[in-house]
Each structure stands twice: as C-alpha cells, then as structure tokens.
Amino acid sequence: MSKKEAPSVNRKDEIVSAAIETFAEIGYYRATTAQVAERANISQPYIFKFFPTKEALLAAALEASWERIIASFRRVVETAQPEQLESELIEAYERILADRSNEMLLQMQAQTIPSDVIREEMRKGFRNVRNIVLDAFRHASIPHPEERTLLFLARGMLCNISMALDMPELMEK
Numbered sequence: 537m538s539k540k541e542a543p544s545v546n547r548k549d550e551i552v553s554a555a556i557e558t559f560a561e562i563g564y565y566r567a568t569t570a571q572v573a574e575r576a577n578i579s580q581p582y583i584f585k586f587f588p589t590k591e592a593l594l595a596a597a598l599e600a601s602w603e604r605i606i607a608s609f610r611r612v613v614e615t616a617q618p619e620q621l622e623s624e625l626i627e628a629y630e631r632i633l634a635d636r637s638n639e640m641l642l643q644m645q646a647q648t649i650p651s652d653v654i655r656e657e658m659r660k661g662f663r664n665v666r667n668i669v670l671d672a673f674r675h676a677s678i679p680h681p682e683e684r685t686l687l688f689l690a691r692g693m694l695c696n697i698s699m700a701l702d703m704p705e706l707m708e709k
Contacts, residue, residue, distance in 0.1 A: 547576075556597045564594055572593065591654065600639075602664065605632055612628045621676045621678070670682065
C-alpha cells in the first residue's frame with residue numbers, strides 16, 4: 537500500500553507526527569499547515585479532514601506527546617522495585633528526551649501559548665504525570681512523597697532546558 541493509500545487512522549497519526557516535528561523545529565506560530573502537510577506527504581486540505589484548526593492539530597500533537605510520557609512512566613511504575621522507582625523514572629524520562637526531543641520542545645513552546653485549549657492540554661498532561669509519580673511514590677512508601685514528586689517534576693523541567701539549550705552541564709551532579 538502506498539503512502540497515499542494508507543488507512544485514515546494511520547494518516548491521522550502521520551499528520552500528528554509531522555505536526556510535532558514541524559512545530560518543534562519551526563515554532564508553532566511560524567509553522568503553517570502547508571508545511572505540516574508537506575512533511576506528511578499529503579495535501580494541505582487533507583489536514584482539515586481530521587483537524588478543524590491549526591490549534592486543534594497542536595492540541596492533538598500535545599496529547600500524543602503526553603500519552604507517550606505517561607505510558608512510559610506507567611510501565612516503570614508497574615515493574616520497578618520501590619527502591620529503584622525514582623531512578624527508573626528518571627532513566628525513562630532521559631530516554632524520552634533522547635528519543636523524542638521534539639515532543640519536549642513542543643511542550644516547552646506550548647507552555648507560552650495563551651490559548652485555553654492548549655493550556656488545558658498542558659495542565660492535563662502535567663496533572664497526569666504528577667498524579668502517576670505521586671501515587672507511585674506513596675505506594676512505594678517513599679518518604680515525603682509530595683516533596684519528592686515536586687523535585688522529580690522540577691528535575692524534568694531542568695532536563696528539558698538542558699536539552700533545549702544543549703547545556704548538559706546543567707544536569708551534572
């Protein structure tokens with residue numbers, strides 16, 4: 537099956553992937569749906585079959601990026617021993633940064649976009665990650681789970697900045 541004949545579910549995923557890459561590299565405001573379409577090897581009007589607006593496309597891209605982080609953290613929570621939980625969550629996030637840096641760049645940009653839809657997608661993602669980590673820390677009887685969760689999230693933000701600015705020294709211990 538050629539790329540033009542791919543089922544529409546796959547096309548939607550391909551459009552979201554193209555949007556993640558395009559928005560991360562060019563910036564949401566500078567990127568156009570024509571550039572996303574070109575990257576996805578489709579016509580621009582085809583994007584609007586799935587997403588009524590550029591903002592809706594960004595929201596879908598953010599949702600996909602958060603889903604990957606959450607799935608990664610859930611796998612760790614399900615398998616890690618309590619004494620290894622935090623370090624395995626950190627390792628999982630470092631793998632995400634290495635494998636999906638454009639998704640993190642996209643999320644960093646989205647934090648500055650004054651749209652209720654985008655802000656809600658970001659709040660939902662952060663809330664879900666926080667709850668997964670906090671519940672896991674509580675279940676593992678990690679002392680001061682709220683504080684440890686706060687530090688874990690802060691470390692994640694510092695990891696994002698370190699990656700975005702190409703400053704690995706920010707993460708040196």
